[in-house]
Amino acid sequence: MAWNTLKQVFSYFGFPVGFSNLVIECVTDPIFLVQINGVGLEGIRGRSGFRQGCPLSPYLFILCSQLFTNAFLYKGKDLGLKVAPMAPRISHLLFADDILIFSIAKRENLMKIRNISFDYCKWTGQQINFSKSVKELNYLGIKIALRRLAAADYSKILEKAASKLDNWGKNFISFAGRVVLIKTVVQALHVFHFSLSLVPMSILRKLDRM
Numbered sequence: 001m002a003w004n005t006l007k008q009v010f011s012y013f014g015f016p017v018g019f020s021n022l023v024i025e026c027v028t029d030p031i032f033l034v035q036i037n038g039v040g041l042e043g044i045r046g047r048s049g050f051r052q053g054c055p056l057s058p059y060l061f062i063l064c065s066q067l068f069t070n071a072f073l074y075k076g077k078d079l080g081l082k083v084a085p086m087a088p089r090i091s092h093l094l095f096a097d098d099i100l101i102f103s104i105a106k107r108e109n110l111m112k113i114r115n116i117s118f119d120y121c122k123w124t125g126q127q128i129n130f131s132k133s134v135k136e137l138n139y140l141g142i143k144i145a146l147r148r149l150a151a152a153d154y155s156k157i158l159e160k161a162a163s164k165l166d167n168w169g170k171n172f173i174s175f176a177g178r179v180v181l182i183k184t185v186v187q188a189l190h191v192f193h194f195s196l197s198l199v200p201m202s203i204l205r206k207l208d209r210m
Contacts, residue, residue, distance in 0.1 A: 001064050002048055002125030003028050009063050065094050071116045079103045142196050151200045161186050
């Protein structure tokens with residue numbers, strides 16, 4: 001994140017000049033000291049960005065990320081998805097250093113998202129790493145893909161259930177104890193997936209047969 005961006009953000013949100021200058025003085029021109037085999041090297045002077053581990057960094061990053069949110073409010077009002085008819089549109093979510101963008105798959109929407117993202121990069125000095133782009137990813141244990149999920153995508157649920165049942169069988173647990181474990185553990189494995197996606201009936205039948 002560019003330091004000039006932070007100055008502009010403080011001015012945009014109306015922070016007092018004295019407070020802004022004090023924070024910027026704490027953030028800019030840091031010197032990093034490195035030791036190799038107990039020998040201290042010459043200090044390395046930082047030129048941009050926020051320091052990881054600094055207690056100010058998370059708050060400053062949130063302030064600067066608000067530029068991205070404002071850009072969506074002004075330039076992408078029709079982007080996003082509704083989770084209910086009367087609910088507001090959700091266009092994006094900011095989580096730590098990740099950004100999740102939601103939109104209907106249309107070329108015109110893609111161009112708007114592209115322009116907003118490039119503008120944000122110009123303002124902040126950040127860059128989009130296109131080499132890391134993927135068509136599928138696992139987020140909090142849920143697969144997100146550019147296709148309809150198939151039964152094979154839920155095979156891990158079956159593997160986890162089979163593994164737990166196998167371990168319980170080796171530990172000489174009573175029949176009543178196994179029933180309790182199945183109700184409290186195995187049946188809860190797919191509840192989280194149920195809340196976010198449609199689990200195929202074939203997977204549920206296989207779980208019942210276990």
